[in-house]
Amino acid sequence: MKNIDSKLYQHTPSVSVYDNRGLTIRNIDFHRTFAEGNTDTRITRHQYDAHGYLNYSIDPRLYDTNSGQPNFIWQYDLTGNLLRTESVDAGCTVTLNDIEGRLVLTKLATGVIQIRQYEDSSLPGRLLSITEQIPEKAPCVTERFIWAGNTPEEKNYNLAGQCARHYDTAGLNQLRGLSLTKNILSQSRQLLTDDQETDWVGDNETSWLAKLNNETYTTQSTFDATGTLLTQIDAKDNVQHLAYDIAGQLKNSWLTMKGRNEQIIIKSLTYSAAGQKLREEHGNGVITEYTYEPETQRLIGIKTHRPSDSQVLQDLRYEYDPVGNVISIRNDAEATRFWHNQKVVPENTYNYDSLYQLISATGREMANISQQKHQFPSPALPYDNNTYTNYLRTYTHDRSGNLTKIQHSSPATQNNYTTNLTISNNSNRAVLDSLTTDPAQVDALFDTGGHQKLLMPGQNLSWNARGELQQVTSVDHENISDREWYRYDSNGMRLLKVHEQQTGHIPQQQRVTYLPGLELRTTQNGNAITENLHVITVGTAGHAQVRVLHWETTPPADISNNQLRYSVDNLIGSSQLELDHKGQIISQEEYYPFGGTALWAAKNRTEANYKTIRYSGKERDATGLYYYGFRYYQPWIGRWLSADPAGTVDGLNLYQMVRNNPVTFIDTDGRMLEPTSSRTEAVQSPPSLVSLTRNAVAGFKHYNIEDIRQYLGGIRELRGSAYAHAHSAAEKFITNLENSRKKKAPDESELASKGYPQTLSQAAKVVGKTSDKYTPKFDENAQNPDRISLTKTPIGTGIPAKGTKNPLNPVLEFDAHGNEIFYRTMSEQHYEHLQQTGKLPPTTETSISPALSYSLDYKGHTVQFITKPGTFEQLKEIGIAANKPAEVQFPHMLKGIGEWMQTNARFKVEGGQMTTQLGQGMAIETFNRNIIGYKLVRSERKN
Template sequence: MSTSLFSKTPTVAVLDNRSLTVRDIAYHRHPGSPDVTSERITRHQYDVRGFLTQSADPRLHDTGLANFSSQTDLTGNVLRSQGVDNGITVALNDTAGRPFLAVSSISTAGVGMEDRSQAVTRTWQYEDTTLPGRPLSITEQVNGGAARITELFVYAGNSVEEKALNLSGQPVSHYDTAGLTQTISIALTGVPFSVTRRLLKDADNPDIVADWQGEDASDWNGLLHDETYTTLSIADANGAVLTTTDAESNLQRVAYDIAGLLSGSWLTLKGGAEQVIVRSLTYSAAGQKLREEHGNGVVTTYTYEAETQRLTGIRTERPAGHASGAKVMQDLRYEYDPVGNVLKISNDAEKTRFWRNQKVVPENVYVYDSLYQLVSATGREMANAGQQDSSSPTATIPLPTDSSAFTKYTRSYTYDEGGNLTQIRHSAPATGNSYTTDITISNRSNRGVLSTLTKNPSDVDTLFTVSGQQKQLQPGQSLVWTVRNELLKVTPVVREGDTGDRESYRYDAGSQRILKVSTQKTSNSIQSQYALYLPGLELRTTKAGATQTAGLQVITIGEAGRAQVRVMHWESGIPEGIGNDQIRYSYDNLTGSSQLELDGDGNVISMEEYYSYGGTAVWTARSAVEADYKTVRYSGKERDATGLYYYGYRYYQPWAGRWLSADPAGTVDGLNLFRMVRNNPIIFVDPDGLSPSLRTQLPGSNLYEPKLRTGEDRNRRGASHLIPSRIENSLVEGTPIKLEDALTEHALSTTPILTDLINPTKVSMNKVTRDILANKSMAGGILAFNAIRFSISENKDIHALRIVDSETSTYQTGEGTVAAAYWAPQGGYVDIPAHPMTGPKVVLTPGFSGCSFVADKLNEETIRVRHVQGGKEDLEYNNLTADEHGQGMIDAMEYRDYGYHHDSQGNLMENITGSAFMIYENDQWNLKYQSLANAPGISSLREESFGFFNKKTRLTGEIRHGEGKNVVKTKTLSLHH
């Protein structure tokens, strides 16, 4: 691809006299017309206080519309927001800053008028002021109708029994939209030992809505099904989960190395013997996976580009001596352009084939425009492939051996100025499989549908709900949504005067799917399929009428290395041609798509390749019955019978390359709430339907747009608050240690790094140090540091960083422990050399509980490191002048990075606090951070002498700490620039 296409296409920010960005200008060129450059301007307006009030993209601004407008209170909290994609919402907090009232699904009824006929009002109730103020319930009301209590919280008391189970004061019963979740016991570390789920009665009926009216559990439990599903866990003293027993008594066991990284995993099916899932793993010094061996004897190795650490190869093979014979099963090779776009993916394990005067190479080649949108992709597809739609692809059986199975294709993609994919052109000349898919985009929003639904842009908005949910999938296929904007029901087949086919869903309080029910009418009965999603387990049942014909347990291995491992155990109705307790190892590609499935002996079950936006290009299996049981496919997500992919918060239409509903996270990924992964699905991945996992890259560089998330976008939706452990105060002796010893990889992954002692109220400091810490100039500097190790118990330490100056005692200085480091003050910055030849090679900063740690490239010689305070992202970073950002952001650690982690059950937990530092190693700066659960603290430090003839000195810290593991997640960001 010619580099001239990207020449002189910068991203430009225009600032007003308050340094607020009022214009974002991008320059678009297409490879098909490289001499034509179009200027695309996104416009922003602000109120007199500097809060954003309106944004408009290039397409809608030309029609006189704004994508978003908002009104804020005096502190900047958004009270009312209006978006062309997601409608109008109103939100109010109480005096404590907690959610109090929210009204959504408000539409416009003319200039300056609102239509609340479909409005949903949600209210939160809390304990009174004599209690801690915990939430009690959430009530929902539709269009002024009867109020339903959709969520209810019950807390444990202070009885002897509750104390014995560590439950005192904890939320032990959560009644939600799916039923009841109960916490039966908790470890001192906060890890749930026993959790039970019960569903609503008739939960499979989509018309049943939870309403937890009544005075006590006797009223509420009457709405529940009798069956309970209990998940058990065992954790070590640090809080690391070692075993998990699912609701059907299948046990998963894991082990970790000294750095806290996975070293092996095992599975014991109920009544069976333990079997290996992951035999061994090897990591680099930076924590990147280099090699893993699974229980089927298959080995996967990973290679990385030395300069950028980008993944360049994934090789999966049966090694020499394997019982099934040595063979390379998959050998993926990645080639990138200088900014990280993938240009080519080849599979060297597959051979080049020749058919109908064409050379069919097992590779994909990609072309981008100057905005890094994918505009062309070439690859191979099955020779019998037809036009892509919502129907399930048919696998080629058995695995092909001749050259006539594959042919070449080219796909071209067209986008409008708002980033909407408007056309997909497919061409496979050798088989005549050529067609065009057109998407009609509204002239008043970014809502869009296939042209088979309408070709008139003025009609598109009528095919969506007020909040931006699509109401038809294909002509005649209706979509129904809950008041929480979750997909409730799809009717793929409608029969006039008769029962239609249907697929319905039920979700928990975090909007995560817990139940799927599919019904199809056969010649003489109704066949129903049920899928219940539990921690580490899917229970899938098939019924003909009221008679169960099959019962399948799918055990999903939580720690299986890179592969997704699923074990299929039939309780009844095992199909012919597939063995019971089959293990399926699914090996993925760069974006997590399941490409290769192997069995427990390392033999191929199936192979699948995908078009760029998710359709199936190649799909072959050794048997039809095994192909039918592959559900996890593109991007590692489940494909439903509707053809939709379920991502967690949204559903995705691969045949249209767009989401089915507006982004519930708002503008976290730009003004277009329907755009899929920034129109670059080759490098970007959306893990949950909220936003891609990578930042917005600046054209022509390795840098990113200097923008941190603000407001609610800082948070991760659906997280539960971490259950606090019991707090103790202990006097603990401290020992001065070298700064470098507190910053090793092992220390980072096991020991909390605290900055409590970098505080003039707790330790003595001279005036120079106090002035730097006071941050009067906003700029940091170079200070001398060491660390103090406090050993609370045999296996539990704390590392406290401290500044060494003229006020520091000789004992606290410690012999040979002191080293210089840069200091980035909270709310300020420090400038450091991009490649230090002499001087400090460490950057330290205060601990984090809502703040961000970000590095900008000022120029080729200097990096500016900022500690941005939570809630002040615009003031301290986003709205700074272009000169203060220099060439752009290298990378950042934000609250959503360190403030959350997944517990042993896969639940998203909010832990709030973290620690971070930067260190120069291997010719580059790395930003390293740790997420801390129930973070300890240091209340005071005192030094005392003892002994009469042989006087000694002792440091004692008053340490506030809980039981169990504090470091729950670590990560290293390589600051390539």
């Protein structure tokens, strides 16, 4: 195996130290960059209050500076709700709840005060408005919520009790129709006019509507009975149609542009039994095949070829170290070339330190490329593969995980340079050394909320009240500045980008409006619109997205109207090739590990100008920044532009990019890293046991015989007798179906007469007899589960950070990440089962408790379980209220006991609190697949 010296990792375990309450007070890591080097012991320290809530955390670097300021300090109110968060990176935030536990006031680190107003006690208590006040400015009402009533028209569209009109930070979002499953059937968006600030003051909607542009963008969708998207009609009447296989995974897609015939986008998609993509045939005839390592199921090959002429366009081969870090990527579709007496191989290699941070990378780059900051290199026109050369990049990190230095070397071209960053002594804030070389001056280049104020010398950054990038000013003119400014919706997603500049004495404006499945791009010179482009987006960026370029104005001379651009991506979703409708190459691009462009070629300059999706499947703005969703990313220094809004989910350093391992991990929206394996999984969420039984039985009549047999290959995850029951039932149905189709199409009564179950409950008896065998496909350890440990989970996981005052709530404690905490006392035998499988063993009751004190009253091993947010809600969906107090707490829940153990969760009030009994079937499987980790609290009976 390449690039691995096992000695580097010897004696470098991850160690956790616990106090006598079982709380983690130290995380110890051992750092080495090469095998024979010195080992640096790095200790992260945590402290808790008397109630066991996390008080502060400090990393090794800040602790050693003796500054006395931890990375994070948390304070809680008397009920355990998080009251104050103080971060050296993101500043201090204060939150206050009302007596109902609802958030009413937030004071952000920048001094902005947000106040939420709710309905009075005679109404359901829904949110009515959000008011924000910037220091030294008048308060503004930034959001208004108008709730639908109970009129016949509102009920016809399933809007009763829903938020029908939402005036937010971008304009008006209007809900026009919901399905019975609460999927949005129709919604419209109107944007604020450019000269309007967000302030929905007063109670007159007419005055609010006057602030909006006249144009309304309406998106319509249809769904099947399970809530799966079938069609989407965008704001310009283009129709996307999706089809799924019998397992609920995306199989085909089509696009019908307004006034044109339907065209196929995805001809076919096939998956493995684990839900991973195996083969994708695109509408242009190009085929992409995925190969996985049998032992680990890691992706080891992505091959894209054009069958029409047997041309292999891309053939990426991945190699990993034993823990899953990518150590080499080779493109077998490219030839080895020679230039200036050097051998240039189409291969990238990567080396890591003992903490799995990237410390060096090799690859190829254009020979004429220079050091990149926010500028973008010119493409090779046309393709000129002979001008590639080798490069070596090395990366240096400090003890907080900050990238401090990038050294670039290309011996053949003497393209050697070093990018240095200056890190604050008191935080993880950092800037290029061209802005300052004095660590004491770094914090002054950020506002109190951790938002960078200067991109490059002379390029000012402005942020709005919510900490979203509002404007980048590059050049100040007397009348108009060269700038780029943005608007976002209430969820923080960008809806509008406007780039303004002076060309001679004529102002030029480029505008992009982002809508579901559609981008509206216009260019205006003076008062004349010179380009009106609709970009129809099919699929998700970073997942083989297809973009269709339709010009309402005259298209450029080098591009035909309605051009299809198929993106061919790599493991992290970066767009490496663009192909046209015939499978011919439009452009080719390769990237440095942290996102700069190393290789860039295109068919012509015009084609090159219309590529917008690049590194990690994200859009690169004219500023050089990549927009991820919740944050902007600086690829030239491998850092985020602002602190992580998700807090410590990825560690104490809020600016670090995917733990300095950008080849192995991805970040889809700027908040949290994910393994790259998630990219090749099925588009649809893994089916629950209920949906499997529905598809396996009642849904078979809608599919042909081959589809049914293909589905059987995809439900082997049931395993054991559960799979046998499903297989036997399906084969029986195939026989009946074949026989009946010889006479006429089957109907419900005919199926029933054949003895085939028609209702979901009957189907569950067929497939779900041994539902405890069911394991969802997203469980990576389904065949041989590892022990679950908290040692490598985000800081604060499992530490109660907030709670609820209602003693009858099934969940009383949440950690800082919103994970739900439960307790159970069990026997030695059951605890051993938990250690071996990572799962709670099924019993006739298998009760879990929300309170430690209740569980300690029983003899045995008391274990704390940390589960994903929403675990209780999933159990509630299959819940039964088992006694009168539980019926009062859950008046709409099924009542009684009945035969519940294979299907339902049973909620019961005993000992002054709500216990949840999981039984032996669906409920305990739901609980087990939501377990993040567990911890032994004590193993003796309480005295």
